[in-house]
Amino acid sequence: MNTQTMAVDEPRVVGGIQKTRPIEEIKSVVIRFVGDSGDGMQLTGNEFSKSVARAGHDFATHPDYPSEIRAPTGTLFGVSGYQIQFSSGEVFTSGDAPDVLVAMNPAALKTNLPDVKHGGMIIANAGAFNKANLQKAGYQSNPLDDGTLTDFRLYTIDISELTAQALKDTGISKKEIGRCKNYYALGLMLCLYSRPLESEEGNIRAKFAKKPEIAEANVIALRAGYAYAESTEMFVSTYQVRAADIKPGRYRSLTGNHAAALGFAAASELAQVPLFLGSYPITPATDILQELSALKHFNITTFQAEDEIAGICSAIGAAYGGVLGLTTTSGPGMALKTEALGLAVMLELPLVITNVQRGGPSTGLPTKVEQSDLLQAVYGRNGECPIPVIAARSPADCFDCAIEAFRIAVKYMTPVIFLSDGGIGNAAEPWRIPDPARLSPLAVKFRTDPEGFQPYARDENLARAWVRPGTPGMEHRVGGLEKNFLTGNISHDPINHERMVDVRAAKVAGIAKDIPPLMVEGPGSGDLLIVGWGSTYGSIVQAREKAALAGKSVAHVHLRHLNPLPHDLGDIMSRYKTVLVPELNLGQLSKLLRERYLRDVIVMSKMQGKMFKVSEIHDRILELC
Amino acid sequence: MNQMTEIKPLTRKDFESDQDVRWCPGCGDYALLAQVQKLLPTLGIPREHFAFISGIGCSSRFPYYMETYGMHSIHGRAPAIASGLKLARPELSVWVVSGDGDSLAIGGNHFIHAMRRNIGLKIILLNNRIYGLTKGQYSPTSEFGKKTKTTPLGSIDRPFSPVSVALGAGATFVARTVDSDHPHLLDTLRRAAEHPGTAFVEVLQNCIVFNDGAYNALADKETRDDARLLLRDGQPMRFGKDGTKGIRMRGFEPEVVTVGEGGVTEADLAVHDESAANGGLAFFLSQFAAPLPVPLGVFRAVEAPVYEQLSTGLADDARAKRGQGTLEKLFNSGDTWTID
Numbered sequence: 006m007n008t009q010t011m012a013v014d015e016p017r018v019v020g021g022i023q024k025t026r027p028i029e030e031i032k033s034v035v036i037r038f039v040g041d042s043g044d045g046m047q048l049t050g051n052e053f054s055k056s057v058a059r060a061g062h063d064f065a066t067h068p069d070y071p072s073e074i075r076a077p078t079g080t081l082f083g084v085s086g087y088q089i090q091f092s093s094g095e096v097f098t099s100g101d102a103p104d105v106l107v108a109m110n111p112a113a114l115k116t117n118l119p120d121v122k123h124g125g126m127i128i129a130n131a132g133a134f135n136k137a138n139l140q141k142a143g144y145q146s147n148p149l150d151d152g153t154l155t156d157f158r159l160y161t162i163d164i165s166e167l168t169a170q171a172l173k174d175t176g177i178s179k180k181e182i183g184r185c186k187n188y189y190a191l192g193l194m195l196c197l198y199s200r201p202l203e204s205e206e207g208n209i210r211a212k213f214a215k216k217p218e219i220a221e222a223n224v225i226a227l228r229a230g231y232a233y234a235e236s237t238e239m240f241v242s243t244y245q246v247r248a249a250d251i252k253p254g255r256y257r258s259l260t261g262n263h264a265a266a267l268g269f270a271a272a273s274e275l276a277q278v279p280l281f282l283g284s285y286p287i288t289p290a291t292d293i294l295q296e297l298s299a300l301k302h303f304n305i306t307t308f309q310a311e312d313e314i315a316g317i318c319s320a321i322g323a324a325y326g327g328v329l330g331l332t333t334t335s336g337p338g339m340a341l342k343t344e345a346l347g348l349a350v351m352l353e354l355p356l357v358i359t360n361v362q363r364g365g366p367s368t369g370l371p372t373k374v375e376q377s378d379l380l381q382a383v384y385g386r387n388g389e390c391p392i393p394v395i396a397a398r399s400p401a402d403c404f405d406c407a408i409e410a411f412r413i414a415v416k417y418m419t420p421v422i423f424l425s426d427g428g429i430g431n432a433a434e435p436w437r438i439p440d441p442a443r444l445s446p447l448a449v450k451f452r453t454d455p456e457g458f459q460p461y462a463r464d465e466n467l468a469r470a471w472v473r474p475g476t477p478g479m480e481h482r483v484g485g486l487e488k489n490f491l492t493g494n495i496s497h498d499p500i501n502h503e504r505m506v507d508v509r510a511a512k513v514a515g516i517a518k519d520i521p522p523l524m525v526e527g528p529g530s531g532d533l534l535i536v537g538w539g540s541t542y543g544s545i546v547q548a549r550e551k552a553a554l555a556g557k558s559v560a561h562v563h564l565r566h567l568n569p570l571p572h573d574l575g576d577i578m579s580r581y582k583t584v585l586v587p588e589l590n591l592g593q594l595s596k597l598l599r600e601r602y603l604r605d606v607i608v609m610s611k612m613q614g615k616m617f618k619v620s621e622i623h624d625r626i627l628e629l630c
Numbered sequence: 631m632n633q634m635t636e637i638k639p640l641t642r643k644d645f646e647s648d649q650d651v652r653w654c655p656g657c658g659d660y661a662l663l664a665q666v667q668k669l670l671p672t673l674g675i676p677r678e679h680f681a682f683i684s685g686i687g688c689s690s691r692f693p694y695y696m697e698t699y700g701m702h703s704i705h706g707r708a709p710a711i712a713s714g715l716k717l718a719r720p721e722l723s724v725w726v727v728s729g730d731g732d733s734l735a736i737g738g739n740h741f742i743h744a745m746r747r748n749i750g751l752k753i754i755l756l757n758n759r760i761y762g763l764t765k766g767q768y769s770p771t772s773e774f775g776k777k778t779k780t781t782p783l784g785s786i787d788r789p790f791s792p793v794s795v796a797l798g799a800g801a802t803f804v805a806r807t808v809d810s811d812h813p814h815l816l817d818t819l820r821r822a823a824e825h826p827g828t829a830f831v832e833v834l835q836n837c838i839v840f841n842d843g844a845y846n847a848l849a850d851k852e853t854r855d856d857a858r859l860l861l862r863d864g865q866p867m868r869f870g871k872d873g874t875k876g877i878r879m880r881g882f883e884p885e886v887v888t889v890g891e892g893g894v895t896e897a898d899l900a901v902h903d904e905s906a907a908n909g910g911l912a913f914f915l916s917q918f919a920a921p922l923p924v925p926l927g928v929f930r931a932v933e934a935p936v937y938e939q940l941s942t943g944l945a946d947d948a949r950a951k952r953g954q955g956t957l958e959k960l961f962n963s964g965d966t967w968t969i970d
């Protein structure tokens with residue numbers, strides 16, 4: 006924990022309770038809640054993040070859960086976790102190592118202990134450390150009292166029992182009481198970090214509005230946890246993180262998937278063209294389908310298709326009909342969509358394909374992060390089949406990327422692949438709510454003039470015209486067979502084919518002229534340039550800043566556009582002695598850079614289903630300069 | 631629409647595109663093309679409101695020959711593409727033209743789900759019981775034991791009936807016709823065009839090159855009356871050259887009988903009911919195999935909520951309840967906080 010000052014020991018009232026304990030001011034803290042997948046840890050973490058958000062902190066979260074919906078209780082593989090870093094400064098990642106681990110059972114402790122900071126705080130639900138659970142976690146003796154945890158500040162609290170006691174008069178069942186312990190834990194943490202109770206109580210009542218007795222029980226559990234932390238002497242001091250120095254404005258907390266959904270809705274409004282989403286559920290992309298399905302009062306149609314192929318095909322049909330066609334998926338679903346992607350390239354219709362990447366190949370690690378579909382996105386189709394590819398760097402950035410994807414799609418009449426990943430799709434951060442009136446409109450033109458119309462004639466961007474069926478006098482046929490350069494009729498003419506291959510490639514390459522100059526963080530030339538893309542942004546930023554403070558000549562450029570690559574990237578790369586490319590794959594962007602710029606780059610890869618730690622990248626920087 | 635402009639009635643010619651038709655001479659696909667071009671001008675729908683979507687196969691070249699909007703897509707996926715188009719643009723008349731391989735092999739999944747949803751698509755399956763475009767491999771409708779290039783020793787796949795599949799998937803309009811009987815083909819297409827939900831029409835189609843004569847018995851004026859059973863709603867199931875043959879149900883077993891023989895009267899014959907609440911009768915008919923005649927006509931036509939109308943209905947309800955969505959409200963919903 007980053008302790009700054011010790012505040013005076015003055016009595017104050019927080020959450021209706023007199024506080025007399027010293028409050029330490031700290032700069033930032035990393036907390037991880039871990040328990041069984043049925044323990045409600047995602048909810049606890051989420052609620053805690055909302056509470057710190059309201060206090061004006063910047064934060065980043067990392068939900069981490071098993072792919073089994075309800076893994077057997079107490080098992081090592083059934084542990085679900087939620088990590089949050091919040092700070093009075095800017096936050097870019099959910100943090101390398103927890104300062105505080107809230108462990109609801111032995112399995113959770115065992116699997117997460119290696120990550121906890123040396124000297125960190127462990128709050129363990131002693132009640133769950135019984136013989137059966139210890140055995141399931143593979144502990145020979147109880148780590149809470151056998152000396153295993155001497156390097157940590159350990160607090161053992163029988164959360165199960167204390168919750169049960171607090172709720173014994175509520176009349177709800179034992180099982181329901183068991184479910185309330187996450188709110189007890191939340192109460193503990195709210196007190197420890199000097200967060201008020203009232204708004205959380207409001208949240209609980211809203212969340213369980215249909216079950217008032219459960220709402221009441223959870224409120225009691227929350228208060229009991231808070232009171233316990235407040236009244237016992239167990240915590241020497243409580244902590245306060247100062248509000249972050251954040252740009253003024255109105256904020257809300259968004260996950261990447263939620264932000265993408267808002268971005269797609271915004272694209273439709275900005276284009277004044279309805280949106281059609283054809284999709285098939287798959288982790289971790291499903292949320293986008295769910296979020297958009299709830300927006301039927303916009304000009305949005307959602308269609309849960311019979312499979313991913315139908316998902317993209319229905320979106321192609323819709324795009325042909327003159328609406329914004331969208332399909333969302335993750336790795337294996339992307340593989341299924343491949344043939345239809347080729348069709349979309351031939352049809353030259355605007356379409357956005359979102360791939361919230363997860364660990365692969367095949368079903369791989371469905372709930373874990375990876376960036377290993379980049380080469381598939383850029384190259385993975387039959388024939389010469391260029392498709393623009395963009396990627397989001399953070400949860401909130403998914404909003405902008407969703408709009409950018411459609412901007413490219415309609416301007417160039419092309420499918421666009423938008424890569425997100427499980428690391429940002431599920432993670433949350435504060436999003437500064439934009440003024441819709443200040444978002445730039447998306448220019449969409451439908452051609453209605455039959456005079457001189459040629460279906461495959463192109464404008465200055467090499468884009469053909471978008472014609473809605475139903476437009477008189479412009480009836481024409483499109484399809485997957487090679488087309489005549491102008492009429493779009495089938496053509497097997499060899500020269501025409503080569504010309505079409507060239508023009509499709511040139512059209513996509515030409516998008517580079519629209520990419521704004523890259524932002525280089527750090528010196529404009531020097532020893533080391535880090536080139537990153539996607540969700541590794543936060544770790545890279547923090548590692549670079551730390552190294553720069555130590556006087557290292559290191560810069561960072563983060564790519565949103567991966568195909569085509571920005572026109573100034575080659576020049577930027579040439580100004581540094583060494584180029585480092587950290588990626589959650591075996592070096593896919595590195596391959597693209599080498600091929601394109603004929604210059605070697607240093608691959609830094611991680612394939613563990615986890616984000617980079619700041620320290621991992623920092624260490625690598627120190628090795629290189 | 632401009633009231634002043636005089637709307638010239640459309641003719642068959644208006645639906646012929648400038649592309650050369652490239653089917654083998656004698657291919658049954660020509661018959662469908664001709665009858666569709668004859669039908670469309672009579673439907674009172676402006677030409678630009680038609681869209682023909684196809685998959686891949688000889689039959690799927692269909693859209694190129696139609697002077698309407700159209701898309702020749704990828705193998706088996708036409709129903710999915712057409713569904714997206716119809717949902718996005720319910721006002722269009724969207725037709726799917728497909729083959730037996732296209733619809734029932736690679737596209738089987740999309741086919742059954744289109745039937746199940748009851749989207750207002752007109753789906754025509756040209757069934758030549760063979761793969762034409764890839765030059766003569768057996769298809770999901772080829773007979774058991776059929777010798778083809780990939781089954782030189784005879785097919786060991788059991789075929790299925792497209793009509794049975796459609797009915798099994800809950801289709802609300804299912805019909806069968808044959809390329810050689812143009813009036814019947816036209817009539818059946820008209821019925822399909824008038825149906826509000828998914829209308830499925832199987833066209834028994836001759837592939838002169840790879841499966842010639844598959845439907846000879848139905849085409850030949852000499853044999854066809856004995857070989858086919860023309861379904862007529864509310865009418866007893868009679869067939870045969872002199873109309874004396876009929877279908878009688880023995881419990882769950884259909885049998886061919888002759889009216890006037892062995893005490894059989896017309897009252898003993900099964901009566902066709904295309905709108906029966908229970909689809910059992912239609913399914914029986916779809917399973918007819920020799921020595922029973924091949925049923926042609928409308929097997930089933932029932933009304934059911936139409937998907938795209940339900941979809942727009944949901945949107946209308948949502949707007950009625952919540953008002954037309956605005957970004958301002960959307961962005962500011964949920965838990966927000968202000969930093970000054």
Ligand SMILES: Cc1ncc(C[n+]2csc(CCOP(=O)(O)OP(=O)(O)O)c2C)c(N)n1
Nearest residue numbers: 686687688689705729730731732761762763
């Ligand atoms: C993904 C894919 N697989 C295979 C093919 C090859 N293919 C094209 S048409 C066809 C079968 C066509 O048979 P059918 O649908 O019965 O149509 P017909 O040619 O007989 O009219 C096949 C296997 C293809 N184009 N695409």
Ligand code: SF4
Nearest residue numbers: 654657688762837838
């Ligand atoms: S191969 Fe058969 S189905 Fe194909 S065009 Fe020729 S006759 Fe028609």
